[in-house]
Amino acid sequence: MPKTTLVSLAASLGVSRQTVSNVINAPHRVKPETRMRVQHAIAESGYRPSAAARQLRTRRSMNLGIRLMPVVDGINGSILDRFLHALTESAQDEGYRLTLFCAESDSGEIRQYEELLKVADLDGFVLTGTHYGDARTEWLLEHEVPFAAFGRPWSSVEDPFGSGHPWVDVDGGAGTEQAARTLIEQGHTAVGFIGWPAGSGAGDDRRAGWKRAMVAAGLATDTLDIQADDGVPAGAQGAERLASRGATALVCASDSLALGAAAKMRQLFPEQASGTVIGFDDTPVAAAVGLSSVSQPIEDAARHIIAVLAHELAGTNFPGGEEVPERHLLLPPTLIQRTPYSFSSS
């Protein structure tokens, strides 16, 4: 019997060679009826031990892996949960499923990549929380595993827009810049910043945005910048210190910090108009207590990550004529302004 090829399979089925190839490499791009007919023929053929079958086995799981980040305080974490929801929906629309896993660290995450690629037959991964010197992206690039990151490659010494792997990020610095500018336009001349210790990509970026707005307005920043670990109590402490140095309004790197800061500022400035503290991430808590916050277009980010990863996985089988998603995308955030919900007796 002559060796079965994609060509002979296609001929016997009356479909194009490209269709058979798509069924193997990008099955979601083929109509279900055709896909099932071709898959059935492949399964029936003598192909199992062949390269085509290996490809079939390794490339059509339609499953993407994502690490579920540990729950921190449940306030800031909610942004990642929204991301996961949007990611699952977008993936499903494209014919992919998500496989969840846990890890305690980056190296633990890499061990999971190895394990999952061995046993669970995944097509690729979605990363979150990229940071300086990220060992995960290096490992995935080195092992030629398809992936897309939510977060730009902070460690790249080159222009991140020139880097090797697809990513989507939100321009956090633009968000804190707008937040600070808004407070300056309201008449505040001493706008403080409470952010994380220097050394985290996203944290440094948010600090830089606040600073840009202050410098552009000719305002001093030296004594108005606090580095704190995340959390409600740290926000309250930071606000107390900044207020003692003259700050009348604050931008915070997270809603947890902002929540503590807002409570403290309202204690210190009971007469002041509301809205002197702006948080980051527009979490449910911010909405519930009426805290202004920088909102990330997290659903757009999730959709784009799936689009770019699906495109990556389809590879040369990507049908011409469809729009090619940008491999590197920086999305603008939005400032959500709110009036504090009254928890007081006033």
Next chain:
Amino acid sequence: MPKTTLVSLAASLGVSRQTVSNVINAPHRVKPETRMRVQHAIAESGYRPSAAARQLRTRRSMNLGIRLMPVVDGINGSILDRFLHALTESAQDEGYRLTLFCAESDSGEIRQYEELLKVADLDGFVLTGTHYGDARTEWLLEHEVPFAAFGRPWSSVEDPFGSGHPWVDVDGGAGTEQAARTLIEQGHTAVGFIGWPAGSGAGDDRRAGWKRAMVAAGLATDTLDIQADDGVPAGAQGAERLASRGATALVCASDSLALGAAAKMRQLFPEQASGTVIGFDDTPVAAAVGLSSVSQPIEDAARHIIAVLAHELAGTNFPGGEEVPERHLLLPPTLIQRTPYSFSSS
């Protein structure tokens, strides 16, 4: 060549028949080295088209499906996110992964079961949000698909503890009963309840708990029971109505309702000692604003669901001597009492 059997495979490998069977049906219960050796031998054998290979293919995906419920207000939803985290961790400890999917409705969820069982080779499902007349559990039972539910079978006309499928639930009614009793012991004689419209299993159960405490204390409940859709504004409206009927303290079916109710009660009773409103689910928002709340042991529930489902899947291959997890488990909640975090100027 004689037909290869489990017995001949076991003999050629020098392992017990049970070990080979476990590798096929419950691979996580076999030491990795042995497992790999047996799996290799099975793959090398002429078994692919046989029942054993089908079993191998269909029963060792070590993958469980779970629907990611839609994001509602991000406050009450956080409990399901904590559940998902704990479930992923417990599953991973047992050698299972979770596959996420989305659906808009119960019938959509059933369509996903069909699809996933066809294409994604899942071992079973975890359900959340069981309710009266749940079509999902009926479908899964009818199709003999292994699953475990977070939530008791509300629709069962028989004793749920006698029902056919494994479930874990939290005794919500015991939680609201304790909450109401605590308020009564603080001297309140008119403790109101704000809950969801009658007809939801969990909602009716929480209402019944509050009522039990009131009746046991010889207190009237007739005018103190409000049915409201979930959410912060509904909580505030409910509190206003109940206060006008004399209520001085409230138990709520959710933290969203309690958040709105607490803000309103502090407006209406500025002189009153704190803690007159108790919510449900101990969400991050409750912790952030200092709201007392009934806490579900969600991590215990997730761990038990995985344990009981893993036991179900291992079936007769479950090693003797290990503790058999209870198929129906009702866990007690805990009342977390807090002092409101000051968002006021006092």
